[in-house]
Structures are given as C-alpha cells and as structure tokens.
Amino acid sequence: MRVFLAGATGAIGRPLVPMLIAAGHEVTGMTRSPANAQRLRAAGAEATVADALDAQATREAVLAARPDALVHQLTAIPWRLDARKIVRDFALTDRLRTEGTHNLLAAARDAGVARFVAQSVAFAYAPGPPGRVHEEDDPLMDDPPKQYRRSAAAIVELERETLAANGLALRYGYFYGPGTAISRDGYLGREVARRRLPIVGGGAGVWSFIQIEDAARATLAALKAGEPGVYNVVDDEPAPAREWIAALADALGAKPPLRVPAWLARPLAGEYGLLTMMRAQGASNERAKAKLGWSPRHASWREGFRTALG
Numbered sequence: 001m002r003v004f005l006a007g008a009t010g011a012i013g014r015p016l017v018p019m020l021i022a023a024g025h026e027v028t029g030m031t032r033s034p035a036n037a038q039r040l041r042a043a044g045a046e047a048t049v050a051d052a053l054d055a056q057a058t059r060e061a062v063l064a065a066r067p068d069a070l071v072h073q074l075t076a077i078p079w080r081l082d083a084r085k086i087v088r089d090f091a092l093t094d095r096l097r098t099e100g101t102h103n104l105l106a107a108a109r110d111a112g113v114a115r116f117v118a119q120s121v122a123f124a125y126a127p128g129p130p131g132r133v134h135e136e137d138d139p140l141m142d143d144p145p146k147q148y149r150r151s152a153a154a155i156v157e158l159e160r161e162t163l164a165a166n167g168l169a170l171r172y173g174y175f176y177g178p179g180t181a182i183s184r185d186g187y188l189g190r191e192v193a194r195r196r197l198p199i200v201g202g203g204a205g206v207w208s209f210i211q212i213e214d215a216a217r218a219t220l221a222a223l224k225a226g227e228p229g230v231y232n233v234v235d236d237e238p239a240p241a242r243e244w245i246a247a248l249a250d251a252l253g254a255k256p257p258l259r260v261p262a263w264l265a266r267p268l269a270g271e272y273g274l275l276t277m278m279r280a281q282g283a284s285n286e287r288a289k290a291k292l293g294w295s296p297r298h299a300s301w302r303e304g305f306r307t308a309l310g
Contacts, residue, residue, distance in 0.1 A: 238282025
C-alpha cells in the first residue's frame, strides 16, 4: 500500500513512519520543513515539502505520490502551551483542522484515494453525568468555554468532513511518551518535575491517555481494518487528575504535586484549564478494540508512566 502521511514529523508521525515501512508500505511524508524532509528520507520514506494550507501545493503533492491511503496527522501545537492563551496557541492547529482537512480531502478525491484517516481528540465530549466514560456516539461539546470555542468547532468540522468522505476519525487521548509534552523532556513533564502543575480543587477531572507508540499502532491498524466512523484511541484506564499528576511526579522522581483551590488557579488556568482539571471525563476504547483489531500495549498510564515515558 502506498501511504501519504501529512504531518509526518509530528508526535505520531515519528513512530508511525518506521512502523509503516516495516509493515511493507511505501510512505510519502509531507512536511513544511526541508530539514524534516531530509529526516524522512533518512528514515526510508519519500518526502515532499508543502503547506497543507496551500490547496494547490497539497493537491500536487498528493497527485505526485499516487497513494492508496492518506493519513492526516497535521497539528501545530506549541511546545509550551499557555492555558490563558489557547486561542493564540491553537490558531494554526485550528486552521489545519479546517482548511487543511478540506485541502487534503479535495486532493484525495482528485487522486482517487481509497482510505482517509484523520487525527481527532478524545477530550472534546460534552460533559455527561458524573462518572461518565464517553463512547463515540456521545455528543461533542456544544457550549465550550469561550476560549475553546473556535478549537471545539474546528474538531467538529474536521470530523464532519472526514465522515462525509467515508473516512476514519481517530480520537486520540492525551499523548505521553517520547517526543510528547508528557515525557521526561516534555513541557508538562518538566512542569510536574518542578512542582508547577498542581492538583486543582479535588482533582476530579478525568483524562484518557495513550502512549505515543500505541497511538501509532492504532493508526496503522486503521489503515487495514475498520469501517468509516470515529474511534476513541485511548488506554484502558481513565485517570483522575489527582491520581495521574501524582503518579507522573513519582515516575519522574519528583516531589508530590501541590494542591491549590480553584479560585486561586482560575487566573492562571482560565475556564478551559479548570474544566480539564475538575470536570473532564474519560473515554472508552471498546470500539477500537473490537473493530480495528487493536489494543494498547500499555493498557494503563500507571505502568506506562513508569516504563514508557521516554
């Protein structure tokens, strides 16, 4: 199979490229950086330099590659996110999820691509009853905090276009592992090590995680199996903030996290930050296991934080 990977040097792209090649696929990676193109070639992939926001350049790149499948892993999330300025920090990623998705799908149609797989997220569900673990048919946010409205709308648009094209939208959990924010060298890892990521309020917000190689394996599985639709790509154990932050600190050999009341955290975290730490809800991976023939090697972040942070 010839695979065109847009965002080939991003968090998932880095482990996914060698996995695809090892599985016998011919890979063309698209990146905006000539230096990253060289890295792709060194890894055994073809490479093309193009901007997904340039419709004509994207079309030409896809047509030249003649792929059987197109994988959309485009994001532009800064290494350090400022919870108070996510409107700014997610501006380019939101465009890639809307304009970029539109351009890639248009190119895929012109090239006769049979399979389209796109990156979405498993943490944009509308809040449900306390303790809810979200399945894919649950609704996405329709009334998010003001600072997250554009980003929430971009996720909805990405999935709408992907499903209209009979594609697969993979709703990944929060990444951890080499090259991600939650790693020994990553931004959140460093914040936890410095005791700068506190447990807010009771820390009841629930996150669903996925180790980055497990996310790449799920993407590889989605190229071979699964009906068009959405799939949560998460591990088996949704994680309350009060537990995962403490476990991450322990894995990093750091002191236990501080605890702060919500009123004190609000000016620094904003309403969206408080939502993630106090009211977020996890997601179920049962559909991905059943229909993609995939399961995470790191079934729980508890083990993964100890052995696979990078």
